[in-house]
Amino acid sequence: MTDAAARFNPSRRRAAPLLPPRDARDGALVFVVATLCFLACLAAVAARGADRAASGWRTELIGSATVVVRPSASETADAAAARAAEALAGVKGVAEADALEREKAEALLEPWLGKDDVLKDLPVPRLVSVDLDPKAPASAADMRRALAAAGVDATVDDHSLWLKDVLRAAGIARAAAIGIAVLIAAAAGAVIVFATRAGLAARADVVSVLHLAGAEDGFIADLFVARFARMAAMAGLIGALGAALVGAGLRALGGGEGLTPVLPLAWSDLLILPVCPVIAAAIAALAARATALRLLREIT
Amino acid sequence: MIEAALDDAPIVRFEGVGLRYGRADEVLKDVSFDLAPGSFHFLTGASGAGKTSLLKLIHLALKPSRGLISLFGLDIARMKRRELPMMRRRIGVVLQDKRLLEHLNAFDNVALPLRLAGRKPADYAADVAELLAWVGLGERMEAYPQALSGGEQQRLAIARAVVNRPEILLADEPTGDVDHEMALRILRLFVELNRLGTTVLIASHDESLVSGSGRAILHLEGGRLEQIPPARPS
Numbered sequence: 163m164t165d166a167a168a169r170f171n172p173s174r175r176r177a178a179p180l181l182p183p184r185d186a187r188d189g190a191l192v193f194v195v196a197t198l199c200f201l202a203c204l205a206a207v208a209a210r211g212a213d214r215a216a217s218g219w220r221t222e223l224i225g226s227a228t229v230v231v232r233p234s235a236s237e238t239a240d241a242a243a244a245r246a247a248e249a250l251a252g253v254k255g256v257a258e259a260d261a262l263e264r265e266k267a268e269a270l271l272e273p274w275l276g277k278d279d280v281l282k283d284l285p286v287p288r289l290v291s292v293d294l295d296p297k298a299p300a301s302a303a304d305m306r307r308a309l310a311a312a313g314v315d316a317t318v319d320d321h322s323l324w325l326k327d328v329l330r331a332a333g334i335a336r337a338a339a340i341g342i343a344v345l346i347a348a349a350a351g352a353v354i355v356f357a358t359r360a361g362l363a364a365r366a367d368v369v370s371v372l373h374l375a376g377a378e379d380g381f382i383a384d385l386f387v388a389r390f391a392r393m394a395a396m397a398g399l400i401g402a403l404g405a406a407l408v409g410a411g412l413r414a415l416g417g418g419e420g421l422t423p424v425l426p427l428a429w430s431d432l433l434i435l436p437v438c439p440v441i442a443a444a445i446a447a448l449a450a451r452a453t454a455l456r457l458l459r460e461i462t
Numbered sequence: 463m464i465e466a467a468l469d470d471a472p473i474v475r476f477e478g479v480g481l482r483y484g485r486a487d488e489v490l491k492d493v494s495f496d497l498a499p500g501s502f503h504f505l506t507g508a509s510g511a512g513k514t515s516l517l518k519l520i521h522l523a524l525k526p527s528r529g530l531i532s533l534f535g536l537d538i539a540r541m542k543r544r545e546l547p548m549m550r551r552r553i554g555v556v557l558q559d560k561r562l563l564e565h566l567n568a569f570d571n572v573a574l575p576l577r578l579a580g581r582k583p584a585d586y587a588a589d590v591a592e593l594l595a596w597v598g599l600g601e602r603m604e605a606y607p608q609a610l611s612g613g614e615q616q617r618l619a620i621a622r623a624v625v626n627r628p629e630i631l632l633a634d635e636p637t638g639d640v641d642h643e644m645a646l647r648i649l650r651l652f653v654e655l656n657r658l659g660t661t662v663l664i665a666s667h668d669e670s671l672v673s674g675s676g677r678a679i680l681h682l683e684g685g686r687l688e689q690i691p692p693a694r695p696s
Contacts, residue, residue: 176583177570177573177577177583178565178566178567178570179565180563180566180574180577181565182563182564182565183565367561367563368563370561371561371562371563371574372574372578373550374521374523374550374555374557374561375550375551375574375575375578375622376547376548376550376551376575376578376579377547377578378544378547379543379544379547381578
C-alpha cells in the first residue's frame with residue numbers, strides 16, 4: 163500500500179451522505195415555505211379570533227333581552243318598571259332582570275335628543291334589562307305572558323328581529339376567516355409539493371446513479387423523504403415562530419380585548435401554531451416520496 | 463423470487479427485440495443474439511445506430527417494444543419491479559457520461575454499490591482500496607471526481623461498476639474521451655475482468671481498438687444487428 167493510501171484509512175471513517183449537501187436552492191425553498199407557513203399561521207390565528215368574535219356576538223344576543231315598560235295612569239314609571247322586573251325574574255330561563263333608572267334610559271336617548279330639558283317633559287319609557295340563562299333562555303312569549311299576568315303594559319325585544327342577520331354576518335365572518343386560512347394553508351402545501359418536486363428533479367442525476375447501482379425504489383425515496391421533511395419542518399417552525407411573535411405582539415398591545423374588540427385574540431390561540439411544522443413536514447414527506455417514486459418509474 | 467439460471471444458459475438472450483421511442487421509427491429491429499457466460503464482445507455501429515439503447519435494455523433502464531429479453535435465464539417481462547434492483551446488482555455499467563457523484567470522493571463513489579447492498583464501511587474498506595489501487599487510483603482515494611482527469615474518471619467509473627463483482631459488465635464508449643494509450647490501458651482492465659469470469663460487452667466506435675482486439679463483434683446498422691465472429695490471427 164502506498165503512503166497516501168496508508169494515510170487515508172477508510173475503515174475508520176463514516177460513510178458519506180448519499181445525497182449532496184444543501185445548496186442555495188434549499189435556502190430559497192426554506193424561505194418560500196417559511197413565508198407561506200407564516201401567513202397560514204396568521205390566518206389560522208385570525209380565524210380563531212373571528213370564530214370567537216362570532217360566538218361572542220351570538221352569546222350576547224341570545225343571552226339578553228330588553229323590555230320597554232309603559233306605565234299606566236295609576237302608577238309611576240319607576241313602580242311599573244320594578245313590577246315588570248319582579249315578574250320577569252320569576253320566569254324560568256331568566257337569570258336576572260334589572261329595571262333601569264330614568265337617568266340611564268335618558269342617557270340612551272341622549273345621542274338623538276341631546277341633554278336639553280325636553281327629556282323631562284317627555285314620557286320616557288322605562289327599560290328592563292333581562293339577562294337570560296344561556297343554556298335554556300326564556301322565550302319572548304314566556305316573558306310576555308308573565309308581564310301580562312302581572313298587569314304590566316310592556317314590549318319585549320328579544321333581539322330576534324336582527325339576531326338572524328347578526329348571526330348570518332357572524333357565520334360569514336367565521337367562514338371567510340376559516341376559508342382564507344385553509345386557502346393559504348393549501349397554497350403553502352402546494353408550494354411545498356412543487357418545491358419538493360423541483361428540488362428532487364434537480365437531483366435526478368443522483369437518483370439515476372443510485373437506481374443504476376441497484377438501489378431499491380423505497381430506499382431512494384426515503385433519502386429524499388428525510389431530507390425534504392426536515393427542510394419543511396424547519397421552514398414550518400420558522401413560519402410558526404414568526405406568527406407566534408406577531409400574534410403575541412398584537413395580543414400584548416391590544417389590551418384585554420386583544421387586537422380589537424371585533425377580532426379578539428387570546429393567548430390560547432397561539433397554541434395551534436406548533437402543529438404547523440408537523441403538517442409542513444408531513445406534506446413534504448408525502449410529496450417527496452410520491453415524486454421520487456414517479457421519477458424512478460420514469461427512469462424505467 | 464428470482465431463480466438461479468442454468469449454468470449453460472446464455473447470460474443475455476435477445477429474441478426478435480424491437481425498440482421504439484414514442485411513435486418514432488424503431489431504433490432496434492428484430493435484434494437477436496446470445497451472450498455466453500464469460501464471453502467478451504464489442505458492440506459497434508455509427509453514432510445513433512442504437513448501441514446505447516441496446517445496453518439500456520440489458521441493464522433494465524428500458525423495456526423493449528417487442529420481443530423477448532432474458533437475463534441470467536430469466537424473462538425480464540415476467541420480473542416484478544421489486545425484483546429489478548437485485549438483478550441490476552448483477553450487472554455493472556460504465557456509462558458514456560460516467561455518472562460519478564460529485565459530492566462523493568473516489569472512495570465513496572466506488573463503495574456506493576456495496577453500501578446499497580447493505581455492507582458496512584469496515585467490511586468493504588479494504589476491498590475498495592484494493593480495487594482503486596488496481597485501477598491506478600490508489601493515491602487518489604480522497605479526490606473528488608471534478609479533480610480527476612478524464613482517464614481517471616473513466617477508471618473510477620469502471621471501478622464502481624465492478625466493485626461488487628457483477629456477472630456482466632456493460633461499457634458505453636469507455637474510451638471515448640481518452641487518448642489511445644489510456645484507451646489501451648482501460649481495455650486491459652476489461653480483459654483482466656473478463657479473465658476473472660465477468661461477461662463483458664463494450665460499445666465502441668473506436669475501430670482501431672476493436673479491430674485489433676480479436677474479439678467477437680455485434681455490429682448495429684440501421685437498427686439491425688449483425689454478429690461478426692472474432693478475426694483469426696493472421
